[in-house]
Amino acid sequence: MYRLIRPLIFRIPPEASHDLAIDTLDWLGRTSGGRRLLTQHLPPLPCALFDRTINNPVGLAAGFDKNGRCLPALEALGFGFAEIGTVTPRAQPGNPRPRLFRLPAQEALINRMGFNNEGLTALIGRLSAHTRTMPVGVNIGKNRATPVNQAIDDYRLAFCAVAPHADYVTVNLSSPNTPGLRSLQEPEMARALLGMLKDEQRRLTPTLGRRVPLAVKIAPDLRDDEIAALIPVLIDVECDAVIATNTTIQRPLTGPAPLKDEQGGLSGAPLRGLARHVIALLYKGLPASMPIIGVGGIDSADSAWDHLVAGATLVQVYTGFVYQGPRLLASIVTGLKRRVEGLSARDLPAALEVARRNLLSGNLTKTENFS
Numbered sequence: 252m253y254r255l256i257r258p259l260i261f262r263i264p265p266e267a268s269h270d271l272a273i274d275t276l277d278w279l280g281r282t283s284g285g286r287r288l289l290t291q292h293l294p295p296l297p298c299a300l301f302d303r304t305i306n307n308p309v310g311l312a313a314g315f316d317k318n319g320r321c322l323p324a325l326e327a328l329g330f331g332f333a334e335i336g337t338v339t340p341r342a343q344p345g346n347p348r349p350r351l352f353r354l355p356a357q358e359a360l361i362n363r364m365g366f367n368n369e370g371l372t373a374l375i376g377r378l379s380a381h382t383r384t385m386p387v388g389v390n391i392g393k394n395r396a397t398p399v400n401q402a403i404d405d406y407r408l409a410f411c412a413v414a415p416h417a418d419y420v421t422v423n424l425s426s427p428n429t430p431g432l433r434s435l436q437e438p439e440m441a442r443a444l445l446g447m448l449k450d451e452q453r454r455l456t457p458t459l460g461r462r463v464p465l466a467v468k469i470a471p472d473l474r475d476d477e478i479a480a481l482i483p484v485l486i487d488v489e490c491d492a493v494i495a496t497n498t499t500i501q502r503p504l505t506g507p508a509p510l511k512d513e514q515g516g517l518s519g520a521p522l523r524g525l526a527r528h529v530i531a532l533l534y535k536g537l538p539a540s541m542p543i544i545g546v547g548g549i550d551s552a553d554s555a556w557d558h559l560v561a562g563a564t565l566v567q568v569y570t571g572f573v574y575q576g577p578r579l580l581a582s583i584v585t586g587l588k589r590r591v592e593g594l595s596a597r598d599l600p601a602a603l604e605v606a607r608r609n610l611l612s613g614n615l616t617k618t619e620n621f622s
Contacts, residue, residue: 552586
């Protein structure tokens with residue numbers, strides 16, 4: 252169905268078509284009939300998201316549903332989990348339009364949205380009103396008007412506000428579209444910010460009766476030595492997970508791309524190699540107890556499998572979902588299930604152990620080779 256209507260959707264300017272998609276999913280998710288229309292019957296592929304078993308390892312990345320309007324629809328589509336936001340303490344309009352651009356030949360997007368969102372109050376109202384069956388993470392950031400040296404206040408406010416309503420919280424330090432934000436990935440600043448949030452996590456745990464995991468989302472544009480310097484910080488502050496990666500300011504493009512010089516972060520297929528490289532570096536440096544959620548260029552079961560074998564525990568999609576629609580989710584889950592069965596493994600984590608062991612030994616099958 253989506254394949255048939257996509258040419259019509261792509262005649263609409265990118266942000267207008269995105270708004271239309273959000274409105275449609277919001278509307279369909281409000282009724283049982285609409286949710287039935289969206290429902291996909293996916294094969295079970297259980298795995299863990301922190302201390303919770305989820306139906307499959309494929310989540311929706313932050314940025315698609317910034318204001319938490321589509322959660323019933325996303326559950327019906329069959330996502331294993333979803334991440335909403337980025338939300339900032341105060342509502343803000345984001346950067347001037349146009350700020351979202353399609354690169355169809357590369358199945359990529361460039362965006363400079365700038366954390367446009369309705370703010371904490373609106374988001375929390377929706378989360379409070381929805382009884383969900385799917386884990387939901389909330390991605391938090393600072394307001395554009397907040398100086399970087401005061402960013403810690405915005406993150407504290409946002410974390411404490413959303414923690415009672417979220418299954419996990421992601422600290423976005425890596426969007427390229429808020430001036431100065433990426434400087435928060437520098438080890439000293441990251442240690443101060445994440446350490447403060449971990450203190451808030453510990454303070455809130457007795458009150459909430461549960462511990463809300465804290466993830467951090469990093470950029471694909473960090474040099475290897477910068478990643479190496481950040482890893483001890485993530486370990487020392489006991490970060491609960493790392494999401495790799497955000498969009499890139501690089502342009503690893505081939506073929507015609509008339510809009511390639513638009514300012515903003517690039518997502519989609521051209522990001523895949525950069526994201527996988529960061530995942531592999533993190534996997535080598537982080538303890539096994541700190542999961543990596545892989546995102547960037549996932550548009551098939553093969554690319555999802557490659558991110559997982561490189562070191563991810565779970566994956567998220569966004570741009571591939573824009574280009575392929577709901578069938579992408581079914582394709583990935585079905586393809587991963589076949590790989591688990593092909594390796595005669597009891598579950599996905601066991602299959603990944605085998606695939607990673609084969610990679611180290613050089614004993615690769617065609618579907619395991621992600622070079």
